[in-house]
Amino acid sequence: MTTTPNVPSEVLHIAVWADGPAAERDTLIDGYLNTLERLADPQLLEECLAVGLLHDTPEIRRQALAAAVRLAPELAAEAVGWALADPDESVRAPALASLARTPALRSAGGPSALHALLAVLGRSPDQITAGVGNYVTVADAHALASAQTLLADTALAATVLEDLPVPLSADRLPSRLSLEGMRHIPAGRLRRGTHAGEAGPFGDPGEPAVPETTVEGFYLDTCPVTNDEYDAFVADVGAQGHLWCHPDEPRNTDHTRSTADDPRCAAGHPVTGVSWYDAVAYAAWCGKRLPTEDEWERAARGDDHRRHPWGEQFRPELVRGLHTVLGEDTGTGPDRRAWLRRLADLSVPELPELTGPVNLPGGESPFGVRDLCGNVWEWTSTRFLDGLPLEPRFGTMDPGDLWGEWSAEVSVRGGAWSSPPALLTAVSRAGKTLVTRSPEIGFRCAVSESEVPLR
Amino acid sequence: MSSPQRIPRFRYDGTVTAEQRAFYEQYGFVVYRGLLDARDVDVIRRDAEHLERETLEGNVPAEHRDQVIKPSYDENGRATLHRLPYFTLHSANTRDLIERRELDALGPGLLGRPTWRFEDAVDGAVWQMKRGRRSSYSALDWHLDFPHDLPLTPLVNVGIYLDDATVRNGCLILVPGSHRYPPRRLEPLGLPIEAEAGDVICHTFNILHHSGPVLDDTSRATLYVYYSAGHKPDAGTAYSHRAGEDFAKMITGAEAGAR
Numbered sequence: 001m002t003t004t005p006n007v008p009s010e011v012l013h014i015a016v017w018a019d020g021p022a023a024e025r026d027t028l029i030d031g032y033l034n035t036l037e038r039l040a041d042p043q044l045l046e047e048c049l050a051v052g053l054l055h056d057t058p059e060i061r062r063q064a065l066a067a068a069v070r071l072a073p074e075l076a077a078e079a080v081g082w083a084l085a086d087p088d089e090s091v092r093a094p095a096l097a098s099l100a101r102t103p104a105l106r107s108a109g110g111p112s113a114l115h116a117l118l119a120v121l122g123r124s125p126d127q128i129t130a131g132v133g134n135y136v137t138v139a140d141a142h143a144l145a146s147a148q149t150l151l152a153d154t155a156l157a158a159t160v161l162e163d164l165p166v167p168l169s170a171d172r173l174p175s176r177l178s179l180e181g182m183r184h185i186p187a188g189r190l191r192r193g194t195h196a197g198e199a200g201p202f203g204d205p206g207e208p209a210v211p212e213t214t215v216e217g218f219y220l221d222t223c224p225v226t227n228d229e230y231d232a233f234v235a236d237v238g239a240q241g242h243l244w245c246h247p248d249e250p251r252n253t254d255h256t257r258s259t260a261d262d263p264r265c266a267a268g269h270p271v272t273g274v275s276w277y278d279a280v281a282y283a284a285w286c287g288k289r290l291p292t293e294d295e296w297e298r299a300a301r302g303d304d305h306r307r308h309p310w311g312e313q314f315r316p317e318l319v320r321g322l323h324t325v326l327g328e329d330t331g332t333g334p335d336r337r338a339w340l341r342r343l344a345d346l347s348v349p350e351l352p353e354l355t356g357p358v359n360l361p362g363g364e365s366p367f368g369v370r371d372l373c374g375n376v377w378e379w380t381s382t383r384f385l386d387g388l389p390l391e392p393r394f395g396t397m398d399p400g401d402l403w404g405e406w407s408a409e410v411s412v413r414g415g416a417w418s419s420p421p422a423l424l425t426a427v428s429r430a431g432k433t434l435v436t437r438s439p440e441i442g443f444r445c446a447v448s449e450s451e452v453p454l455r
Numbered sequence: 456m457s458s459p460q461r462i463p464r465f466r467y468d469g470t471v472t473a474e475q476r477a478f479y480e481q482y483g484f485v486v487y488r489g490l491l492d493a494r495d496v497d498v499i500r501r502d503a504e505h506l507e508r509e510t511l512e513g514n515v516p517a518e519h520r521d522q523v524i525k526p527s528y529d530e531n532g533r534a535t536l537h538r539l540p541y542f543t544l545h546s547a548n549t550r551d552l553i554e555r556r557e558l559d560a561l562g563p564g565l566l567g568r569p570t571w572r573f574e575d576a577v578d579g580a581v582w583q584m585k586r587g588r589r590s591s592y593s594a595l596d597w598h599l600d601f602p603h604d605l606p607l608t609p610l611v612n613v614g615i616y617l618d619d620a621t622v623r624n625g626c627l628i629l630v631p632g633s634h635r636y637p638p639r640r641l642e643p644l645g646l647p648i649e650a651e652a653g654d655v656i657c658h659t660f661n662i663l664h665h666s667g668p669v670l671d672d673t674s675r676a677t678l679y680v681y682y683s684a685g686h687k688p689d690a691g692t693a694y695s696h697r698a699g700e701d702f703a704k705m706i707t708g709a710e711a712g713a714r
Contacts, residue, residue: 192461206463206478207488209649213460293461385482385631386646387461406482406631407644411461 010035011048014060029063036067046075053079058088065091069098069105076102077109084116089139096142100149110150114160117147123164125151173243177287177447182219183299183368184449190215190298191305194427198307201428202336202420208387215298219452220291221444223358223371224270224378225282230257233282244284248392249277250399250435258437262354269355270376270442276390276410276434279379279443291446292389293382293411293429300373300414300426302366307425309365309372314421318363319374320356321424325417333421343418354417354439365426373424376442377412377432384409384431392434399435408433416440459647464488467655469557471564479565483634484648484658491653495552496617499678502546503582503617507536515545518691524592537585537592540578540694542678549580553680558613558655562682565611565657573681577607578694584676585625587669594625594668597643601660610660610683617676620650624673627656629664 010031017028032052039045049072052064061083068079076098083095099105099113106113120143121128128147135144151157192208194200234255237244245253258273259265265272274282276290283289291299300309308314314332316323322342323329334342348354355375364370372378383390385406394402402408409431415424418440422428432441465475467487479485491499509515511534521538528534543550553559553572562570573579587593600612620626628645643663650656658664669675 206465206486208461209464210460382461385462386459388459404632404636406646 006041006044007048008035008039011051014055015051017060018056025057025059029060032060033063033067036071042072042074045072049075049079053082058086058091061086061088062091062094065095065098069102073104073108076105077112080105080109081112081116084113084120084143089137093139093142096139096146099146100142106150106153110153110156111160111163114147114150114156115164117143117150118160118164121147123161125157125161175287175453176285177452179219179447179452181222182447183222184219185215185217185295185299185367185369187217188215188298188303189213190294190301192294192297194307195305199422201425202339202422210387213294215292215294217449218291218295218446219449220295220299220367220369220446221288222369224376224442224444225279226268226358227257227259227265227271228267230271230274230282231260233285236285237281242281245281246277246284246392248394249281251396253277255281259439262439264351264353265355265439266357268357270358270371272355272376272439272442273437274442275437276379278437280381282443283445286445288445288447289451290379290381290443293380293387293413295446296372296378296380296413297426299367299369300365304366306366307427308363309369309426310363314424315363316421318360319415319424320360320417321374321415321419321421322417323421324356324374325351325353336420336422339420339422346418348439355442356417373414373426374419375417376414377416377419377430377438377440378414379441379443380411380413382411383407384411384429387411390434402433402435405433408435410434412441459649462486462646462648464654467561469560471561476565476567479657479659481635482631483662484629484631484656485565486648486650487655487657489651489653490558490655491552491556491615493653495556496652498552499546499549499582499615499617500676502542502549503539503584503676503678506539506542506545506582509545510536510539518693519545527586527590527592535584535586537583537590539582541575541580542582543572543580543680544574549678558615558680559682561613561655561657562611562684566609566682566684568684570610570682570684571687573683575690576688576692577681580678580680582676582678584674585666585669586674587624587671590669595666597663597665599661599663603661605660606686607683607688608660608685610681610685612658612660613680613682614656614658615678615680616650616652616654616656617678618652618673620648620675620677621673622647622649622667623671624669624675625667626650627658627664627666629658629662631662633663634659634661 014028014032017025036045036048039048049064049068052060053068055061055064065079065083069076080095080099083091086092122133127133128144128151131144135141189212191212193211237255255278257271279290306312310318333339358371360371363373365372381390390410392408394408411429412432413429415428463478464486465488467490475485510520519541521536521540524537526534526536543553559572562572585593601608601610627648629648630643631646633643645665648656
């Protein structure tokens with residue numbers, strides 16, 4: 001609080017008083033109230049009243065409220081509005097009583113008071129008038145009586161009820177789910193990872209603990225989500241609010257992709273620069289979800305567990321990898337060390353292009369899903385290290401603290417425009433921390449057979 | 456589907472590959488599947504039965520008998536031991552097996568420098584048995600094996616599994632990466648590592664780990680062999696098991712110790 005020479009010492013004393021015997025508090029309150037009576041300057045009076053109205057101690061708030069009603073009619077309506085939301089019922093009750101008793105207060109602060117009361121009591125005037133509901137305490141009864149008094153003023157009631165915001169949540173919106181642009185992948189077996197005797201992809205030399213599993217039937221987007229599709233979601237969040245977000249999403253998340261200002265990332269290219277949380281929110285926005293890693297792998301490998309969506313052999317013309325971006329022919333591609341050296345030498349800002357348009361023909365998987373390999377790595381809903389569903393509960397942890405946290409690593413699949421042939425396969429996988437926004441990571445969405453409404 | 460599905464299992468052919476070492480350095484552990492076959496496991500089991508009998512009969516020097524976990528007693532009052540220190544020092548067949556299967560290459564392979572095997576100091580190689588029923592040793596709270604500034608470190612704990620380890624019988628649960636960063640979650644999220652007899656799980660000396668209680672009728676034995684790249688103490692130097700547990704307590708606030 002800024003101290004000015006005009007603020008009386010009694011007010012300063014009460015401002016800094018935090019704890020102590022009740023007698024000491026009451027002495028300070030007496031001094032404070034007597035001082036308020038003497039103040040002639042209306043602005044100074046309001047400032048000094050605010051000290052009490054916003055104090056941590058309920059008794060001081062209560063006394064300040066009574067003083068405000070008595071001494072400062074301009075401030076009283078606002079003060080009552082604050083007090084109506086006070087968690088301490090011993091403050092709320094006198095505020096409500098003041099409201100009921102004082103017609104001037106109602107005319108000055110009626111709309112805001114009725115707003116506050118409707119937030120507590122519900123939105124139905126009939127219900128409030130009838131007094132039927134979950135009302136059990138003295139403060140409840142006061143609130144009900146005050147609301148009934150205010151609602152009796154039909155002009156006021158009409159204005160307030162018309163102005164009430166419409167509560168909105170994602171589950172009250174009509175589902176956007178459409179199977180258009182999706183492919184059906186029937187239930188079937190998946191043999192995870194590489195076949196015996198085959199070389200593993202870079203970075204994943206082990207064999208999965210459980211080498212084979214069954215995948216239930218589901219639908220998967222034929223192509224990855226594009227920039228323009230994603231930008232429509234961001235615009236809708238701007239218009240409607242964060243209705244589709246994961247509950248664990250870091251506070252103050254802005255879903256705008258980090259590549260939004262990069263002209264190379266054109267409308268029809270796969271979206272990049274989005275975190276796992278962004279991808280989850282987008283998927284919820286269109287009534288879908290991210291695929292599990294097993295679903296992604298089954299969609300890419302088919303019933304014959306092939307290495308690439310189109311077959312066993314690498315076909316450079318069917319996939320957008322580093323060879324495409326650099327305009328090079330490729331055989332088996334560089335070894336890992338040579339490839340990493342090339343990436344380290346790469347100046348990404350100077351590259352004429354990164355991603356390419358989605359829907360590259362010829363590289364479909366046996367189920368007709370396109371672009372699974374190359375262009376962008378794709379987020380899944382699976383934890384990287386153990387292959388179980390990712391269930392982030394990082395709460396208020398700083399995103400920077402998630403680096404090195406194994407349970408924050410998500411499996412990404414398929415390789416990107418920066419990948420060599422060894423990573424442009426249906427078996428390659430990598431773990432990325434879920435808050436990562438990379439120009440090489442995008443996603444597509446899935447939906448279970450059981451989640452599709454009957455037609 | 457609740458058991459971990461994709462934890463990588465590696466194959467060991469006498470050398471640690473660059474990929475395996477990279478995984479070990481990143482996550483602090485590595486699982487080798489089927490490093491020993493059933494006959495190998497039997498060799499160690501027979502050695503364990505022999506050493507337990509010799510210990511109970513008082514034929515093992517007092518300084519080589521376990522001081523950490525009390526014996527358990529069955530319905531007939533017969534004692535069984537949970538921990539046999541200096542195992543390879545007293546078990547020539549197991550010592551020979553470890554050399555034949557080239558386990559001694561795990562230490563330098565994973566740590567990247569020459570190592571020595573615990574043999575005649577700090578308890579040597581340690582056989583441990585967890586039992587559920589009538590047992591003084593079933594579970595172990597969160598702990599680190601050794602604090603980071605011990606002269607013995609860095610070292611790798613090589614656990615040779617002599618029985619299947621499952622979530623039901625209290626398998627190893629560790630926090631991957633916690634050897635590099637202290638866990639920053641309020642409650643660290645552990646990863647259960649199930650194993651089969653003959654599997655070998657190697658983990659760093661300072662990874663946060665624990666094991667749950669045995670909930671079924673099985674019992675579970677493991678032989679822990681340690682490879683150190685640090686200072687080698689004189690023969691007979693005693694082992695202080697509290698050190699690592701006290702260190703873990705500082706992190707988790709939990710009271711460590713067998714229960």
